[in-house]
Amino acid sequence: MNRSTNEVNGDQIIADKITEAAAQGNRMVAVIGADHLNGIAKKLPEEIALEKRTPADGMYSWQHATEIATPAFTAVSVLFVLYLMILDLF
Structure with missing residues (x-):
């Protein structure tokens, strides 16, 4: 099932929460599943430095x-x- 780019989906909601939390402090850790990783990474602003780690x-x-x-x-x-x-x- 393909979702349109205009609707708000789970990846966008998680990316917004990460952006809000990052604005409050210098560092933050978000543990997310592999299925959401690429979608969330695309929706995060450029100024957020992303470090991906495997388990x-x-x-x-x-x-x-x-x-x-x-x-x-x-x-x-x-x-x-x-x-x-x-x-x-x-």
Whole structure:
């Protein structure tokens, strides 16, 4: 779906918020998704210096795996103990 250039879309709203925040101080950080990056960058004024950085950890990194595996292991362990307790009652 292509949007017309005249209508206000999400990228324009985010670019306006970044511009307002940058006017209040010297530096600011905006974390945005990759799908919005190019659209927002086009709508920012020239005087705003843009620095693009990629995520430090990828989606399939060891850090990401441990952040997901630890709570999952805890939840499975608790459910297993509850299951054993229910079996013991009957």
